[in-house]
Amino acid sequence: MKLLIHKEKRQIVDGREHIVGEELQYFITNLNRDVDTKYGRIAKEDLSKPNGSLLLTKDTGKEFILLEPTFIDLYKRLRKLPQTIPSKDIGLIIAETGINKESTIVDSGLGSGALACALAHIAKHVTSYEIREDHLAVSQENIKLLSITNITAKHKNIYDGIDEKNVDLITFDLPEPWKAVVHAANALLVGGWLVSYSPSIIQANDFATEATKDERLMTVKTVEIIERLWETEGRKVRPKSTGIGHSGFLTFVRKVRA
Numbered sequence: 471m472k473l474l475i476h477k478e479k480r481q482i483v484d485g486r487e488h489i490v491g492e493e494l495q496y497f498i499t500n501l502n503r504d505v506d507t508k509y510g511r512i513a514k515e516d517l518s519k520p521n522g523s524l525l526l527t528k529d530t531g532k533e534f535i536l537l538e539p540t541f542i543d544l545y546k547r548l549r550k551l552p553q554t555i556p557s558k559d560i561g562l563i564i565a566e567t568g569i570n571k572e573s574t575i576v577d578s579g580l581g582s583g584a585l586a587c588a589l590a591h592i593a594k595h596v597t598s599y600e601i602r603e604d605h606l607a608v609s610q611e612n613i614k615l616l617s618i619t620n621i622t623a624k625h626k627n628i629y630d631g632i633d634e635k636n637v638d639l640i641t642f643d644l645p646e647p648w649k650a651v652v653h654a655a656n657a658l659l660v661g662g663w664l665v666s667y668s669p670s671i672i673q674a675n676d677f678a679t680e681a682t683k684d685e686r687l688m689t690v691k692t693v694e695i696i697e698r699l700w701e702t703e704g705r706k707v708r709p710k711s712t713g714i715g716h717s718g719f720l721t722f723v724r725k726v727r728a
């Protein structure tokens with residue numbers, strides 16, 4: 471697999487040309503044929519050139535950069551059915567819970583598998599519960615695209631219980647997360663985290679209220695991360711008029727007693 475990036479948007483900084491911003495990208499899965507782009511044809515022989523090579527389209531001489539796609543390039547191409555958690559929210563889950571390559575995680579619902587994949591990329595193992603077969607099928611495609619081998623997908627209703635024990639982190643992206651609080655409290659090790667993501671503050675509040683009733687759990691905080699994109703081109707420095715609006719609320723709960 472290769473990634474072709476069209477190099478058109480440029481900026482001169484200190485007399486040198488730099489590429490800025492997100493560019494038009496082509497993912498190439500078949501390296502045995504020429505690639506037709508919006509700007510002309512790239513010869514298949516060029517696709518075996520070293521990472522970072524500058525390629526020219528045959529007919530129009532337009533410039534493309536050839537890259538080996540990394541995890542994040544592939545991650546951005548995941549099929550999103552159903553809707554996934556944005557990176558800004560995933561980042562906070564990772565930063566606040568301190569998970570690492572020793573961590574075991576339970577997640578639900580698996581959905582498109584985006585959160586499970588992002589967590590599996592840095593943790594030891596992720597088990598994810600999902601009730602819908604069609605969503606399980608989409609998540610399997612996504613897990614395969616990323617070549618992830620440390621996710622176990624379970625076709626199971628998480629409101630009926632969590633089989634795993636001594637879990638470091640449990641993540642919920644569920645319509646009624648409060649129904650699985652007691653199961654999470656049973657499954658977590660002391661010191662472990664339960665994080666619930668909900669688009670509505672009513673859901674987040676009902677979840678926090680349920681968690682607060684369990685004396686093994688400490689309800690730490692509910693937060694919303696607001697990401698504002700800026701344009702930084704020459705002297706045009708201002709907030710972009712487009713960007714992610716509201717995504718969801720994250721409620722952080724910690725197991726503090728056995």
Ligand SMILES: C[S@@+](CC[C@H](N)C(=O)[O-])C[C@H]1O[C@@H](n2cnc3c(N)ncnc32)[C@H](O)[C@@H]1O
Nearest residue numbers: 554555579581582583584585600601627628643
């Ligand atoms: C918004 S999606 C999750 C998206 C996922 N976090 C991602 O990043 O791709 C919610 C998922 O929860 C699943 N779900 C809903 N209730 C469930 C339950 N009781 N047990 C397991 N999965 C459930 C839904 O079928 C759906 O796939």
